[in-house]
Amino acid sequence: MRYAAMPTSLSTARLNMKLRDVGDAEWNLALLGEHDGGVTESLQSVRGRMAAQRILAEQNGIGLLAIRRRTDDEPLGYCGLIVGRCTLDEPEIAYEIFKRFHSQGYATEAARAVMDAAFATGRRRIWSTVGAWNTPSLRVLEKIGFERHHETVDHRGRPLIYLVRQAPSPS
Incomplete structure (x- = not known):
């Protein structure tokens, strides 16, 4: 089945989101660097990866959007759809927010907008895979209607939860 492309920009009451590009590499x-163990990647490497991801997003019609506050254009993180551990027909939602912006509802607000856009493409299911230890992400997913599907372990042997959300029933 062929799907419509997701918009390359979305807005909510507090947020503007647009497809990431190499200009987002520095804050990305x-x-x-906030990941456990930090990061060993160079800025040049991040720019190259982001350029490749943008090309792929333009080809696939899904990608990661930079999240910025409407009030001051501050970058907060990203949210969008990726193939990840799933498929282009049933992609995964992915998001990450700077720690200083946690617990302010930004991830939930961005994820809701992305889910609405995802289902508007004609897709019927969206997945998420989250480490069992990532309680904040699990809370966001619960708030936006995801349900646990099954569990497995990641490449390090840590528990990994697969969650799924079905498209809303047509009214």
Whole structure:
């Protein structure tokens, strides 16, 4: 089945989101630096990966959107759809927010907008895979209607939860 492309920009009451590009690499590198163990990737490497991801997003009609506050254009993180561990027909939602912006509802607001756009493409199911230890992400997914499907382990042997959300029934 062929799907419509997702919009390359979305807006909510507090957020503007647009398809990431190499101009987002510097803050994205800082976001990667918040991961456990930090990051060993260079800015040049992040720019190259983001350029490749943008090309892929333009080909596939799904990708990651930079999240910025409407009030001051501050980059907060990203949210969007990826193939990840799933498929182009049933992609995964992915999001990451700087720690200083956690617990302010930004991830939930961005994820809701992405889910609405995802289902508007004609897709019927969207997945998410989250480490069992990632309680904040699991809370966001619960708020936007995801349900646990099954569990497995990641490449390090840590528990990984697969969640799924069905498209709303047509009214």
